[in-house]
Amino acid sequence: MLRILFCSVLFCFLTGCSSLPIQDDAIKQKALELSAPREGMAGLYIYRDSIIGAAVQDDIYIDGICLGEIGYKVFMYTEIKAGQDHIVATSDGLFYKYLKINAKEGENIFLRHYYRFGEWFAGANMQEVSEQVAKIALQECDMGVTGTCDDPYVPPEDESDIKIKDTNPTL
Structure with a gap:
């Protein structure tokens, strides 16, 4: 009996659900067309599909400005100015x-938000993925509403805190 209770609690912890505000389906479907962004801009998709940390919602910032909260099976989309560095x-x-990240005009960038286990706890991270990989994952996600973050933004202390497009994370 104790084993069943323990497994139930563990399952709930690992698979919890996000209760974030979700965009209207028409807006989501438009974003899923993966159309080219407006002139002078690049598209940025950030999604989360990992079951690890599913009950946790994280804030996403671009250049210190709140994009919104992301949770399990949720993606965000925005356009960013092309041809310059941005800190996500x-x-x-x-x-x-x-x-x-630095995007070219007319291109879309896809970032996967995920949790990985550390020595003492799991921590959030991001990696760039291909359009083919993201396209499959995005179909399974809802589109989050932008503009609300729980925590105040804390800028990096120095350049060594910023990584450049991690395409091969250790999961």
Whole structure:
């Protein structure tokens, strides 16, 4: 009996659900067309599909401005100015992770937000993925509403805190 109770609690912890505000289906379907962004801009998709940390919602910032909260099976879309560096940050409530990106005009960038286990706890992270990989994952996600973050933005202390497009994370 104790084993069943323990397994039930563990399952709930690992698979919890997000209760974030979700965009209207018509807006989601438009974003899923993966159309080219407006002139002078690049598209940025950030999604989360990992079951690890599913009950946790994290803030996403672009250049210090709140994009919104992301949770399990949720994606966000925005356009960013092309041809310049941007810092995408995520907060898991304890630490910030920063990723520097630079997009070309008319291109879409796809970032996968995920949790990985550390020595003492799991922490949020991001990696760039291909359009083919993202396209499959995005179909399974709802589109989150932008503009609300729980934690105040904390800028990186120095350049060494910022990583450049991690395409091969250790999961």
